[in-house]
Amino acid sequence: MSWSLTGTGCSGTACGTLSASSSASGTAITYTAPAPIPSPATVTLTATSVANTSKTATATITVGGSQPVTVTISPKRAAITTTQARSF
Numbered sequence: 398m399s400w401s402l403t404g405t406g407c408s409g410t411a412c413g414t415l416s417a418s419s420s421a422s423g424t425a426i427t428y429t430a431p432a433p434i435p436s437p438a439t440v441t442l443t444a445t446s447v448a449n450t451s452k453t454a455t456a457t458i459t460v461g462g463s464q465p466v467t468v469t470i471s472p473k474r475a476a477i478t479t480t481q482a483r484s485f
Contacts, residue, residue, distance in 0.1 A: 399445045402415065402441070405437055414429045415428055434460045438460045
């Protein structure tokens with residue numbers, strides 16, 4: 398099988414990534430959603446038979462959820478002893 402991703406609101410890795418672009422029939426692959434989420438948030442996964450390229454199947458993936466969260470702690474280091482506290 399060969400695998401590809403397409404979408405109205407994305408192209409290439411903006412649609413997400415696959416763990417492999419080809420695999421043996423029945424072998425699982427992993428889809429990783431992109432950040433930021435494409436708009437519209439719909440991606441099409443297409444599987445094409447390598448032995449007979451006229452044989453294809455598609456699945457629609459709806460990408461959703463929150464954006465990645467970044468947390469910054471400042472100061473990055475603090476020296477304290479037992480029973481002391483330090484605010485960040």
